Amino acid sequence: SGLLTRLQTSASTIRTLPSSNSFSQNIPSCLWKLGRLNHVAIAVPDLEKARSLYKDVLGAQVSESVALPEHGVYTVFVELGNTKLELLHPLGEKSPIASFLQKNKTGGMHHICIEVDDIKAAMTELKGKNIRILSEEPKIGAHGKPVIFLHPKDCHGVLVELEQA
Secondary structure: OHHHHHHHHHHHHHHHOOOHHHHHOOOOOOOOOEEEEEEEEEEOOOHHHHHHHHHHHOOOEEOOOEEEOOOOEEEEEEEOOOOEEEEEEEOOOOOHHHHHHHHOOOOEEEEEEEEEOOHHHHHHHHHHOOOOEOOOOOEEOOOOOEEEEEOHHHOOOOOEEEEEO
């Protein structure tokens, strides 16, 4: 009977939760819209070994390595159906990935990338909300679209990339 009482109590609690409509009314309207997760970026000390893991061991569709000198990285994209992984490896000594790998010798998650429908409007509004953006203007990212990065200290320890959809 104890289990039945707990289930009945849980059921009545669920019925008293606010509906999703009232929850969405508390979300402020923006001039821009957050979209889907585009990719999760992983810094790797050995790009070919990491590429081989996803392609040869896990059987994923994996791109060739592409150099992005303006970002100081080599990138490889791993297709996952609903999103991608971006494998990052340093290109040059001043690469932000080189300094990341000095602190994290085996690599690890570097950033997440979320699509937005209006990157300029997002920048304006986020600056107004005291979210630091790591560049004055968007740069062209690995997909050929404008991107910006938000300071991890303003995003609960996560480096967030926003990409124009």
